[in-house]
Amino acid sequence: MPITYHVAEHDKGFAYRVGDVWSESFPSHDAALAAAKWAAQRQQVGGDPAEITFQLSDGSWQTQSVDGDDRPDTEVVNDGR
Numbered sequence: 001m002p003i004t005y006h007v008a009e010h011d012k013g014f015a016y017r018v019g020d021v022w023s024e025s026f027p028s029h030d031a032a033l034a035a036a037k038w039a040a041q042r043q044q045v046g047g048d049p050a051e052i053t054f055q056l057s058d059g060s061w062q063t064q065s066v067d068g069d070d071r072p073d074t075e076v077v078n079d080g081r
Helices: 029-042
Strands: 003-010 013-018 050-055 061-066 074-078
Touching: 003 029, 013 029, 029 074
Parallel strands: 003 074
Antiparallel strands: 003 013, 050 061
16 A cells, blocks of 8 residues: 555645645645655665664564665645646
8 A cells, every 4th residue: 555645735835645644834736746746756765674663552662674675655646636
């Protein structure tokens, strides 16, 4: 399932969102769309393999190895026009 960036009117301007989280506002639709495309493209930049530690919902901690080239699929949806 891809990470979807939605571009729409928001906070007296335009912004993009992923899930329920909005970006900062931009003065134009085109600026928000360009920013969403840039953010989606940055998701594709790989890195080095690493060990990550994170907390689970039950409060316990888990460590796992991640491949720096394991990147999500992304898409940009224009909800504003």
